[in-house]
Amino acid sequence: xxxxxxxxxxxxxxxxxxxxxxxxxxxxxxxxxxxxxxxxxxxxxxxxxxxxxxxxxxxxxxxxxxxxxxxxxxxxxxxxxxxxxxxxxxxxxxxxxxxxxxxxxxxxxxxxxxxxxxxxxxxxxxxxxxxxxxxxxxxxxxxxxxxxxxxxxxxxxxxxxxxxxxxxxxxxxxxxxxxxxxxxxxxxxxxxxxxxxxxxxxxxxxxxxxxxxxxxxxxxxxxxxxxxxxxxxxxxxxxxxxxxxxxxxxxxxxxxxxxxxxxxxxxxxxxxxxxxxxxxxxxxxxxxxxxxxxxxxxxxxxxxxxxxxxxxxxxxxxxxxxxxxxxxxxxxxxxxxxxxxxxxxxxxxxxxxxxxxxxxxxxxxxxxxxxxxxxxxxxxxxxxxxxxxxxxxxxxxxxxxxxxxxxxxxxxxxxxxxxxxxxxxxxx
Amino acid sequence: xxxxxxxxxxxxxxxxxxxxxxxxxxxxxxxxxxxxxxxxxxxxxxxxxxxxxxxxxxxxxxxxxxxxxxxxxxxxxxxxxxxxxxxxxxxxxxxxxxxxxxxxxxxxxxxxxxxxxxxxxxxxxxxxxxxxxxxxxxxxxxxxxxxxxxxxxxxxxxxxxxxxxxxxxxxxxxxxxxxxxxxxxxxxxxxxxxxxxxxxxxxxxxxxxxxxxxxxxxxxxxxxxxxxxxxxxxxxxxxxxxxxxxxxxxxxxxxxxxxxxxxxxxxxxxxxxxxxxxxxxxxxxxxxxxxxxxxxxxxxxxxxxxxxxxxxxxxxxxxxxxxxxxxxxxxxxxxxxxxxxxxxxxxxxxxxxxxxxxxxxxxxxxxxxxxxxxxxxxxxxxxxxxxxxxxxxxxxxxxxxxxxxxxxxxxxxxxxxxxxxxxxxxxx
Numbered sequence: 001x002x003x004x005x006x007x008x009x010x011x012x013x014x015x016x017x018x019x020x021x022x023x024x025x026x027x028x029x030x031x032x033x034x035x036x037x038x039x040x041x042x043x044x045x046x047x048x049x050x051x052x053x054x055x056x057x058x059x060x061x062x063x064x065x066x067x068x069x070x071x072x073x074x075x076x077x078x079x080x081x082x083x084x085x086x087x088x089x090x091x092x093x094x095x096x097x098x099x100x101x102x103x104x105x106x107x108x109x110x111x112x113x114x115x116x117x118x119x120x121x122x123x124x125x126x127x128x129x130x131x132x133x134x135x136x137x138x139x140x141x142x143x144x145x146x147x148x149x150x151x152x153x154x155x156x157x158x159x160x161x162x163x164x165x166x167x168x169x170x171x172x173x174x175x176x177x178x179x180x181x182x183x184x185x186x187x188x189x190x191x192x193x194x195x196x197x198x199x200x201x202x203x204x205x206x207x208x209x210x211x212x213x214x215x216x217x218x219x220x221x222x223x224x225x226x227x228x229x230x231x232x233x234x235x236x237x238x239x240x241x242x243x244x245x246x247x248x249x250x251x252x253x254x255x256x257x258x259x260x261x262x263x264x265x266x267x268x269x270x271x272x273x274x275x276x277x278x279x280x281x282x283x284x285x286x287x288x289x290x291x292x293x294x295x296x297x298x299x300x301x302x303x304x305x306x307x308x309x310x311x312x313x314x315x316x317x318x319x320x321x322x323x324x325x326x327x328x329x330x331x332x333x334x335x336x337x338x339x340x341x342x343x344x345x346x347x348x349x350x351x352x353x354x355x356x357x358x359x360x361x362x363x364x365x366x367x368x369x370x371x372x373x374x375x376x377x378x379x380x381x382x383x384x385x386x387x388x389x390x391x392x393x394x395x396x397x398x399x400x401x402x403x404x405x406x407x408x409x410x411x412x413x414x415x416x417x418x419x420x421x422x423x424x425x426x427x428x
Numbered sequence: 429x430x431x432x433x434x435x436x437x438x439x440x441x442x443x444x445x446x447x448x449x450x451x452x453x454x455x456x457x458x459x460x461x462x463x464x465x466x467x468x469x470x471x472x473x474x475x476x477x478x479x480x481x482x483x484x485x486x487x488x489x490x491x492x493x494x495x496x497x498x499x500x501x502x503x504x505x506x507x508x509x510x511x512x513x514x515x516x517x518x519x520x521x522x523x524x525x526x527x528x529x530x531x532x533x534x535x536x537x538x539x540x541x542x543x544x545x546x547x548x549x550x551x552x553x554x555x556x557x558x559x560x561x562x563x564x565x566x567x568x569x570x571x572x573x574x575x576x577x578x579x580x581x582x583x584x585x586x587x588x589x590x591x592x593x594x595x596x597x598x599x600x601x602x603x604x605x606x607x608x609x610x611x612x613x614x615x616x617x618x619x620x621x622x623x624x625x626x627x628x629x630x631x632x633x634x635x636x637x638x639x640x641x642x643x644x645x646x647x648x649x650x651x652x653x654x655x656x657x658x659x660x661x662x663x664x665x666x667x668x669x670x671x672x673x674x675x676x677x678x679x680x681x682x683x684x685x686x687x688x689x690x691x692x693x694x695x696x697x698x699x700x701x702x703x704x705x706x707x708x709x710x711x712x713x714x715x716x717x718x719x720x721x722x723x724x725x726x727x728x729x730x731x732x733x734x735x736x737x738x739x740x741x742x743x744x745x746x747x748x749x750x751x752x753x754x755x756x757x758x759x760x761x762x763x764x765x766x767x768x769x770x771x772x773x774x775x776x777x778x779x780x781x782x783x784x785x786x787x788x789x790x791x792x793x794x795x796x797x798x799x800x801x802x803x804x805x806x807x808x809x810x811x812x813x814x815x816x817x818x819x820x821x822x823x824x825x826x827x828x829x830x831x832x833x834x835x836x837x838x839x840x841x842x843x844x845x846x847x848x849x850x851x852x853x854x855x856x
């Protein structure tokens with residue numbers, strides 16, 4: 001079925017930076033058929049949605065999440081990091097059921113859909129439940145079973161991770177992709193990372209791993225192994241497969257040789273990195289070296305929000321702080337990171353509106369006070385708009401948010417269940 | 429008329445930190461009559477609003493704004509600072525009419541009301557027009573005519589600033605207060621600051637001034653006068669009156685003696701300070717020295733948003749970055765800065781919900797996915813909620829936002845006029 005959106009503005013995020021005002025997008029389930037000025041469109045659509053004040057753009061891609069942790073949003077917030085993990089997060093995680101993870105992932109899906117995210121990369125456990133939630137929600141996802149090497153002496157969890165890839169790769173009409181998820185070098189010894197690296201090569205899947213997130217991690221890895229987390233990942237063979245490096249706050253000039261030719265890239269999580277007091281990732285160091293940089297939220301237990309508009313703002317703000325100049329990072333750079341950047345890290349052909357690309361787009365309400373007037377639509381989208389302005393979300397040609405209402409599952413029922421699970425977890 | 433709100437949660441921000449769940453607030457035009465559990469309320473209200481998932485809290489106080497600059501939102505964004513000011517902002521400001529400023533201030537008021545702000549401190553020009561807009565919008569405001577000493581050789585603008593204070597102090601049923609607004613030490617020579625200081629003493633009004641915003645400013649003032657901006661302000665007699673210091677990013681240990689006993693305090697503008705690449709203000713240095721710290725957005729021309737929820741998040745995030753610890757600044761500290769902190773700087777008795785205090789409150793919708801579940805209501809309000817969640821705003825006992833709709837002026841007409849003014853300014 002051909003659907004046509006006639007909107008005030010279309011931001012394509014193609015290489016030429018085309019913006020059409022007014023603009024038209026036509027798509028079906030197989031991909032985008034037309035993007036351009038309304039008068040140039042020769043397609044006969046089955047349905048037309050006209051939003052004169054709408055701003056259409058590629059759907060946002062959240063490159064790093066632990067979706068089910070939305071159930072822990074705000075738990076023991078603002079605590080010191082080790083106390084938070086050891087006294088709160090880990091004990092609670094040990095009690096989570098697969099059903100908790102299913103509900104938590106749907107809760108995260110509801111928030112992501114409302115705020116304009118069309119796909120996300122996730123690392124957690126009980127991933128069959130997470131995949132089922134993704135399938136029902138209508139999102140795209142790159143899912144990995146998290147692997148803590150120190151808790152996997154016989155490699156059973158790695159086997160589960162591989163089995164998950166075999167079961168779910170390409171499922172949900174191709175919306176689900178799979179990866180292996182070794183948690184981090186401080187929880188996975190080198191020989192375990194090497195096993196995961198070999199398994200990824202055997203399966204032909206990518207790897208999702210936390211690297212160089214905190215100064216403490218870098219110090220510990222150098223003290224233990226005499227090399228940085230990045231070099232350790234390289235030496236264990238991780239980078240032989242496409243690798244999604246989450247955080248990368250402490251990647252240095254000395255790490256660049258190990259990242260040369262990397263398939264994949266780094267997902268910046270600026271809110272999480274600030275909220276946990278870690279620091280500001282070296283965007284320009286990486287971008288200048290040709291390393292793809294995408295954007296992600298991290299889990300809502302630490303970030304408290306899965307709104308990628310918030311991440312775009314924070315990415316621009318902290319990079320300007322780091323560069324000590326207002327022109328050190330621009331609105332377009334932030335939107336690029338949240339679309340093309342994450343797509344490049346994932347090896348995904350979406351993140352832009354162009355014929356033949358996936359039918360993944362969002363439409364914002366550009367008619368409200370906080371985005372008025374409009375000198376610069378990119379500045380308004382990145383710095384002034386929020387996820388709450390998203391009115392339509394289309395994934396793989398299916399309208400999963402329509403006039404602000406989720407069409408794929410019963411959101412109110414999920415919120416009710418999430419409150420019940422929280423009450424239950426708080427008690428247990 | 430007595431109005432009663434029955435909500436899921438009342439966050440009082442009183443000294444005891446009381447939170448009532450469920451909670452009731454009763455108020456009339458003269459002040460708050462009751463705050464507490466529903467069953468303790470003995471008042472017979474004329475109208476009752478029941479919002480089982482609502483979260484009531486004191487209205488937010490934006491301590492530093494140039495409201496009419498909302499007309500320039502996004503203009504020449506991400507430019508280097510001096511280019512932005514000299515080639516874009518100043519030429520455009522020279523062409524602004526009083527009507528532009530009236531429309532721009534109403535545009536800002538619309539955004540502020542929607543996002544839960546009940547009062548703001550403003551520095552701009554053609555302030556009669558701004559005051560008229562505030563009067564119609566139903567907000568509180570602390571208004572100052574901006575004074576650039578180098579453009580005021582005969583003191584005519586200072587006279588205008590004094591006349592504005594005499595005309596508007598206490599107007600709009602007491603919602604409008606006035607201050608004198610010497611722009612900054614790099615635009616006002618010491619002898620001019622001394623004249624303003626004497627005028628403030630004579631009139632009995634406070635002073636609103638930018639101090640220690642950028643490293644460049646501090647370097648220039650030290651090079652010119654052999655002292656820091658803070659010491660210069662002290663030496664010229666500014667601090668003899670209540671002083672609202674905007675920014676204060678580069679206030680140092682050496683400045684503390686000059687701030688001892690200061691009436692007023694510092695308004696942090698963390699988004700502006702990041703967006704312009706300036707830095708992170710020294711919250712703990714000031715708070716530990718007993719200096720009040722409030723929160724403000726700065727003008728939307730540089731910040732792009734007047735959403736104080738965004739400022740609360742950013743304040744917490746950058747202070748955690750500065751402190752390199754997640755517990756360096758907490759959700760409660762952020763909400764305190766945006767309510768009690770700004771009130772302390774302004775010498776205002778609002779910023780908390782307690783009997784006898786001003787009837788200024790807001791109610792958020794706490795039922796949405798992005799604030800579910802609720803482990804910690806303060807964390808949810810500060811880190812997960814946004815201005816878009818605000819459903820009711822009450823100022824001086826008058827409901828100026830009701831179920832998300834502004835009741836005091838025709839918002840759509842203002843947005844239309846703002847778009848026309850922008851088109852006109854872009855052309856001129």
